[in-house]
Amino acid sequence: MIITDETIDYVGILAKLELSDEEKLQAKKDMSEMLDYVSKLNELDTENVTAMSHTFPYNNVFREDVVTNGDDRENLLKNAPEQKDGCYKVPKTFD
Amino acid sequence: MAAIRCLRHLTREADKMNITGMTAAEIGRKIKAKEISVIEAVTACLDAIEQYDKEYNCFVTVDREGALKQAIEVQKKIDAGELTGPLAGVPIAIKDNMCQEGILTSCSSKILSDFVPTYTAEAVLKLMEAGAVIIGKTNMDEFAMGSTTETSYYGETKNPWDITKVPGGSSGGSAAAVAAEEVPCALGSDTGGSIRQPASFCGVTGIKPTYGRVSRYGLIAYGSSLDQIGPIAKDVTDCATILEAISQYDKKDSTSVNRTDNDFTTALVDDVKGMKIGLPRDYFTEGLDSEIKDAVYKAAEVLKSKGAIVEEFDLGMVEYAIPAYYIIASAEASSNLERFDGVKYGYRTEQYTDLHNMYKKSRSEGFGAEVKRRIMLGSFVLSSGYYDAYYVKALKVKALIKQAYDKAFEKYDVIMGPVAPTTALDMGASLSDPIKMYLGDVYTVPVNLAGLPGISLPCGYDSDGMPIGLQMVGDAFHEKTIIRAAYAFEQTKEYKRPAGVSERGL
Numbered sequence: 001m002i003i004t005d006e007t008i009d010y011v012g013i014l015a016k017l018e019l020s021d022e023e024k025l026q027a028k029k030d031m032s033e034m035l036d037y038v039s040k041l042n043e044l045d046t047e048n049v050t051a052m053s054h055t056f057p058y059n060n061v062f063r064e065d066v067v068t069n070g071d072d073r074e075n076l077l078k079n080a081p082e083q084k085d086g087c088y089k090v091p092k093t094f095d
Numbered sequence: 096m097a098a099i100r101c102l103r104h105l106t107r108e109a110d111k112m113n114i115t116g117m118t119a120a121e122i123g124r125k126i127k128a129k130e131i132s133v134i135e136a137v138t139a140c141l142d143a144i145e146q147y148d149k150e151y152n153c154f155v156t157v158d159r160e161g162a163l164k165q166a167i168e169v170q171k172k173i174d175a176g177e178l179t180g181p182l183a184g185v186p187i188a189i190k191d192n193m194c195q196e197g198i199l200t201s202c203s204s205k206i207l208s209d210f211v212p213t214y215t216a217e218a219v220l221k222l223m224e225a226g227a228v229i230i231g232k233t234n235m236d237e238f239a240m241g242s243t244t245e246t247s248y249y250g251e252t253k254n255p256w257d258i259t260k261v262p263g264g265s266s267g268g269s270a271a272a273v274a275a276e277e278v279p280c281a282l283g284s285d286t287g288g289s290i291r292q293p294a295s296f297c298g299v300t301g302i303k304p305t306y307g308r309v310s311r312y313g314l315i316a317y318g319s320s321l322d323q324i325g326p327i328a329k330d331v332t333d334c335a336t337i338l339e340a341i342s343q344y345d346k347k348d349s350t351s352v353n354r355t356d357n358d359f360t361t362a363l364v365d366d367v368k369g370m371k372i373g374l375p376r377d378y379f380t381e382g383l384d385s386e387i388k389d390a391v392y393k394a395a396e397v398l399k400s401k402g403a404i405v406e407e408f409d410l411g412m413v414e415y416a417i418p419a420y421y422i423i424a425s426a427e428a429s430s431n432l433e434r435f436d437g438v439k440y441g442y443r444t445e446q447y448t449d450l451h452n453m454y455k456k457s458r459s460e461g462f463g464a465e466v467k468r469r470i471m472l473g474s475f476v477l478s479s480g481y482y483d484a485y486y487v488k489a490l491k492v493k494a495l496i497k498q499a500y501d502k503a504f505e506k507y508d509v510i511m512g513p514v515a516p517t518t519a520l521d522m523g524a525s526l527s528d529p530i531k532m533y534l535g536d537v538y539t540v541p542v543n544l545a546g547l548p549g550i551s552l553p554c555g556y557d558s559d560g561m562p563i564g565l566q567m568v569g570d571a572f573h574e575k576t577i578i579r580a581a582y583a584f585e586q587t588k589e590y591k592r593p594a595g596v597s598e599r600g601l
Contacts, residue, residue: 007475016436017467018455030468030529031475037530038418041488044495051490054320054350055259055497056307056571061349077214077594079440085426088438093450 001035003028114139116592119185119279119333126184133170133184137228140186144231144277147599153272155191157231163187165228172226176497177562181336181360183226183519185531188281190269191232192239193219193324194313198229202315203247206442208463216313216564217348218324218341220280230278237463238432239289239317241265242535245526246465253522255593256561260519263293269327270297276596280328280337284314286321287420287510288514288539291551294327298591299551300427300581301327302334305572306546307352309338310345316431318420318424319350321543329590331552331582335359339360351578354572362575367583369403372567373507375410378538383516390555390563391513397587398511398580410510412499415492416541417533421469422476422489423544428466429473435461462525463557468529469541497545501556504570509580513538514551514564538566548574550581553591560594 120563194212238446266283270293285303294301326337437443447453476485554565
């Protein structure tokens, strides 16, 4: 499968990655080779197969809607690159 | 007089040397019998790391101070009769993708190179409750993405059997630290073979438990439908002992399964009479190194001579596991790794224009090449227009792979084969060609896709003297069956140490 510049730019947006020109070139090659390789799966007829996300039948795990964890704000903020007034600080998002 | 003192000193040193050569269970027994103290056991490991880890680079972080503090506390509890289990006082290392409160947990990535968790992973807590002493955090492929431990931000780990070769990955630091006798045992994690393959490359033993057996709370996620935590140690007994300690239902992990059969050490029985072992004929094809093939067949003969019924059969689906795995794992990785954006934790780029630019730059500067490659692939296969063709297709193939195993387990108790098609490769040999590296996971990834338990243990050595691993796979939640089979096989073999380790003198 040929990967175009547009595709790489689009996937870069989805992946939130900013690739250098050199990285883009490499990514095009890698992704194209990998997609060719995984297309091997098309040899299999899966028309009547149900997609399996988990091998074990999991049920939804419910609990009462009661807060059990305390105020962990201080701990949560400990690793924040920037914080202000007990909140995460991010660059301006709108004017 | 001076001579006697000198001799005494040497004997003391020799004792220390011996400690690092012991298994976890032996150390635990000697501590219980007051033959050695917890401090002595922990110090022996810390000293070994200080002396030898410059060469191997198994550790990202060594917590000397914390380990010595834990040792004193554990010794007190042992003396007071509060801690009586087999792991009380035993030093252990943790792969650097499991959180430990107050200790750098980097996932061997630049993006988490300053991340100090404020809580501890459930599996690590369970070990602490059992009295194990956490020595430090081991090196790994960045975010567990790789099979060689070469993609680490902290430099590659070297194989103690031959430092020009890789230790395998992604739990390469854990496996190499055990082989190098820096610690008797370690925790690893296994998404596509990351416990079993490095255990195999380093001549030690590792178990990937059934999906759901061990809580992943506090494990930094890679492929959530595949990840499991498990032990790496010198023998099956240690692995079963550690697995027993860390297996428990945990409501904090919604995929945790409530089981009552976590008493794995009861399966340490040297008896395989009547056990049905299947060798997938389709594993022994062209790509497999002939020395590994011979070693696995020889192991089959050994088990047969002990009364097991060994047969060859066609498992099927073998060549479809890797493509399905890389679609599913990359898709899940692209989603799981979205959280690293320079806001809540980890690396933030220094210069940016706006929020979006900050996200992109932080991630692009913080992630390494292999991680970016998988995030890109994962984002693509999940994108609109390709989701059904790739991601859903892979999930359907996963169902077919599970069916193939289900059919096999109707006839067999254990499916046995190699761990990897080669022994440890030369450093740098697989980095240039990702697909070639991925192909090395052919025997391990199907086990993760099907959620099954697998054990890897040494079964021989190739002509270069590198260890060859044997893999035994059981049906879901049948860890005990593979532990028993592996234990029985292990009784026919001596544990072999790497030359560099056995040559360590006083």
